[in-house]
Amino acid sequence: MKTSDEPIVIEECYAISQEKVWRSITDVREMRLWFFATINSFVPEIGFKTEFLVKVEDRNYTHCWEVLEVVPNEKITYTWSYAEYSGDAFVTFELSKKENQTRLKLSLTVIEDFPSDIPEFSRESCIAGWNYFLGERLKEYLEG
Template identity: 40%
Template sequence: MQTASIAGREPVVVERAFATTKDRVWRALTELDQMRVWYFPQIKDFRAEVGFETEFTLSHKGKDYIHQWRVTEVVPGRKISYEWAFGGYPGTSLLTIELFEQMGATWLRLTHTGIETFRGDLFPDLSRENFVEGWTSFIGTSLRNYLEV
């Protein structure tokens, strides 16, 4: 039982390389108009500024999920972190996205910690498995298609 508990606390990590500039990837991650295209069309506002807060509602399987974000760290062109919570549900997580240049490509590393606090055991839509699937799709498909068109 102890092992399952520790394993459930492991962050979701997704890494991908993009055949474009770091600046282009950064803009896709932080500029509202671009985020609405590949990420969440429902986002009302976003600024890559520490302390900035936003919330928007996403419906999934007949349920509304209020996404609440608060930017906690910004290193322009290299790193952004924000706390992520769901209004009406337990828990708060931390999403960190870092960019690196390597071998002529831009590498993105997404790390999402604290997902276990959402109690996926009680709220299956907020399970770790759904976050793994979601981030893999967002970064590996949606963002890639957006950047490499």
């Protein structure tokens, strides 16, 4: 993923309240159930930082997040980088009502290039990952 790439935008709708979707993306106990089981802590407060390790095959990915913006039940933005690799991005989750559902719009904007020689950092892999997390894991967690 490169700074020259268009932001990645993924949208999903869930047949559940906006408040419940908000809790699922900001409460660490819920995040562990559908997102990353290894998240050790998360608080939806500006300036909060966390790190947690995810292993993929023989590579370590220490996720480093810092919360930049919070509008309770509506929007949260945090940085997304890795201790072992160059690259940084802003990830924003925005919630809104759509008929009898909650619409979640995720935007990922690269602010520093990620390595191009690692498959997990390709744009296609990133899109597939977010579709998996939001379209499968979160949907199953919320509506399952």
